[in-house]
Amino acid sequence: xxxYCERGYDNxxxxxxxxxxxxxxxxxxxxxxxxxxxxxxxxxxxxDYLVTQVLDAPADQPPLEAVACALMESGxxxxxxxxxxxxxxxxxxxxxxxxxxxxxxxxxxxxxxxxGALRQRGVPDPVASxxxxxxxxxxxxxxxxxxxxxxxRRLSQFVRSSVDALKAATAAN
Amino acid sequence: xxxYCERGYDNxxxxxxxxxxxxxxxxxxxxxxxxxxxxxxxxxxxxDYLVTQVLDAPADQPPLEAVACALMESGxxxxxxxxxxxxxxxxxxxxxxxxxxxxxxxxxxxxxxxxGALRQRGVPDPVASxxxxxxxxxxxxxxxxxxxxxxxRRLSQFVRSSVDALKAATAAN
Numbered sequence: 001x002x003x004y005c006e007r008g009y010d011n012x013x014x015x016x017x018x019x020x021x022x023x024x025x026x027x028x029x030x031x032x033x034x035x036x037x038x039x040x041x042x043x044x045x046x047x048d049y050l051v052t053q054v055l056d057a058p059a060d061q062p063p064l065e066a067v068a069c070a071l072m073e074s075g076x077x078x079x080x081x082x083x084x085x086x087x088x089x090x091x092x093x094x095x096x097x098x099x100x101x102x103x104x105x106x107x108x109x110x111x112x113x114x115x116g117a118l119r120q121r122g123v124p125d126p127v128a129s130x131x132x133x134x135x136x137x138x139x140x141x142x143x144x145x146x147x148x149x150x151x152x153r154r155l156s157q158f159v160r161s162s163v164d165a166l167k168a169a170t171a172a173n
Numbered sequence: 174x175x176x177y178c179e180r181g182y183d184n185x186x187x188x189x190x191x192x193x194x195x196x197x198x199x200x201x202x203x204x205x206x207x208x209x210x211x212x213x214x215x216x217x218x219x220x221d222y223l224v225t226q227v228l229d230a231p232a233d234q235p236p237l238e239a240v241a242c243a244l245m246e247s248g249x250x251x252x253x254x255x256x257x258x259x260x261x262x263x264x265x266x267x268x269x270x271x272x273x274x275x276x277x278x279x280x281x282x283x284x285x286x287x288x289g290a291l292r293q294r295g296v297p298d299p300v301a302s303x304x305x306x307x308x309x310x311x312x313x314x315x316x317x318x319x320x321x322x323x324x325x326r327r328l329s330q331f332v333r334s335s336v337d338a339l340k341a342a343t344a345a346n
Contacts, residue, residue, distance in 0.1 A: 063342060064342060064343055101274065101278050104277055104278060104281050105274050105277060108277050125314075126314045126318075126335055126338050127338055127341075127342045129310070129314055130307075130310055130311060130314060130335070130338055130339045130342055131342045131343075133306070133307075133310035133313075134303075134306075134307050134310060134339065134342070134343060137302070137303055137306035137307065137310070138303060140306075141298075141299045141302055141303060145299075162299055162303070165299050165300055165303055166303045166307065166343060167343050167344070168300075169236060169237060169300045169303055169304045169307070170237055170304075170307060170339060170340050170343040170344070171340070171343070171344055
């Protein structure tokens with residue numbers, strides 16, 4: 001990860017990344033399919049976690065709250081202890097258009113998976129899709145603020161504020 | 174466009190597309206940078222139209238309504254007379270993962286542009302970003318329903334329903 005920041009994503013070879021991590025190139029490839037895997041390897045686990053949280057939410061919890069709580073929980077369980085990694089990763093992604101596109105696609109897949117979980121809870125479309133997309137949009141905004149923040153506020157707090165801002169913005173119409 | 178549908182995007186050469194359109198390959202390239210341009214060439218004009226509509230909206234119109242009205246207007250002015258093209262284009266995009274990614278990126282850029290227009294109207298962040306993303310999510314849902322519809326309902330009506338569904342979904346929390 002540090003190498004990407006120093007040299008730029010395009011100029012970093014797998015050999016260099018492996019060397020920095022104290023691995024041979026072969027061992028590295030056993031762990032990661034390619035360079036992108038270092039940056040996007042956690043996407044599957046995050047998606048599984050969020051889907052499970054939404055499916056396990058109290059039956060009477062409104063859809064957007066179920067999504068908001070899943071995202072806040074992911075902050076506590078997954079992201080909070082990885083703040084430095086998240087900061088570094090964000091800087092790398094912002095410096096490369098292809099990676100920004102990859103990140104967008106990852107977020108779109110997350111929204112699709114969350115919409116599926118909401119439908120399993122009996123939420124009809126288009127409410128399921130719209131709620132999932134609104135939740136992911138709130139999360140993206142919250143995540144960017146959290147990564148840029150230096151006051152120690154937690155990601156879960158940023159998610160709460162962001163979802164509440166969305167509610168206020170749509171209610172004001 | 175028809176060729177993409179018959180043969181699949183990956184199996185269609187520029188020469189064939191140009192031939193079908195009654196153009197030489199050279200003339201074709203003067204018009205379109207590549208195959209993608211046929212499918213995504215309208216993105217810039219749509220973005221300019223939506224941004225202008227949002228900037229020109231009445232000063233007292235709430236942000237999400239300004240975005241909703243711009244999207245509804247684009248239905249009337251841009252899309253309604255191109256329904257058959259839109260149907261064909263959607264079928265091609267759904268058949269190819271790379272094109273789906275390209276479409277996602279186009280929609281994300283639209284949301285970024287709309288957020289910029291809202292900020293110019295004095296809407297602060299994160300409300301500007303969240304409103305723009307919510308609007309684009311509503312539009313995507315509406316567009317898919319419109320393309321699949323065979324009852325003659327207009328895109329602007331689908332956009333209205335979709336935005337109202339989003340408001341109800343966020344208010345229910």
